Amino acid sequence: MNAYIIAPPPQIAMPVQGGGLFPVRRVYCVGRNYAAHAREMGGDPSREPPFFFTKPADALVTGGADTPFPVASENLHHEVELVVAIGQGGVDIPVETALSHVFGYAVGLDLTRRDLQEQAKAARQPWDMAKGFDASGPIGIIVPADTHPVAGRITLQVNGQVRQSGELQDMIWPVPDIIAALSRLVRLAPGDLIFTGTPDGVGPLQRGDVLRGEVEGVGIIETRIV
Ligand code: MN
Numbered sequence: 001m002n003a004y005i006i007a008p009p010p011q012i013a014m015p016v017q018g019g020g021l022f023p024v025r026r027v028y029c030v031g032r033n034y035a036a037h038a039r040e041m042g043g044d045p046s047r048e049p050p051f052f053f054t055k056p057a058d059a060l061v062t063g064g065a066d067t068p069f070p071v072a073s074e075n076l077h078h079e080v081e082l083v084v085a086i087g088q089g090g091v092d093i094p095v096e097t098a099l100s101h102v103f104g105y106a107v108g109l110d111l112t113r114r115d116l117q118e119q120a121k122a123a124r125q126p127w128d129m130a131k132g133f134d135a136s137g138p139i140g141i142i143v144p145a146d147t148h149p150v151a152g153r154i155t156l157q158v159n160g161q162v163r164q165s166g167e168l169q170d171m172i173w174p175v176p177d178i179i180a181a182l183s184r185l186v187r188l189a190p191g192d193l194i195f196t197g198t199p200d201g202v203g204p205l206q207r208g209d210v211l212r213g214e215v216e217g218v219g220i221i222e223t224r225i226v
Helices: 033-041 096-100 114-122 176-181
Strands: 013-015 021-023 028-029 050-053 076-078 082-086 102-109 151-159 161-167 193-195 210-215 219-224
Touching: 013 161, 082 151, 082 176, 082 210, 096 102, 102 193, 102 210, 102 219, 176 193
Parallel strands: 028 193
Antiparallel strands: 013 021, 028 050, 082 102, 082 193, 151 161, 151 210, 210 219
């Protein structure tokens, strides 16, 4: 029997409303899923297939902990998002049965080093270091999916002022379509999270900012940038 030659990394887990822990496997994110945000980023919100990127699971910030301002950036942006927690995996999942794979939902922040992302876009390089840096995914607790939030407001306040305000029904690709599309690219497994995109109003953050994201019917994420 072989022993680990260094200490194995800890299992990343998120608290669940009502008790228990949700072990996190992978963190997927959808790009440009609200038309107004796609336009503010200079994109064309036509109904092209959704595209995906990832964050490492250990980039999540849980339990209302402070979020450190990242290194290597002077333009950290907020993106408040509905997050889907997968409870049952699969491949080639049909849109019609996709919601049966959902364990629950959370509210998350897809923090972005926008300056690095702009450089990457200009150089036709990958987004990983703009999106998947340490502490790039503050996230609230998981709410088990008794009902599925197909409508409702999604908002972000910074220091008590509303910066982002959108409607879930304005998603270009709703949650079932996202699950179906992603499951045609990778095998989804229990423990996977999917950040489903942000409404318009993204903007820069400073150290000391207090963030409060909310999705109506799901919950909140609160963190402070330090
Ligand atoms: Mn995003």
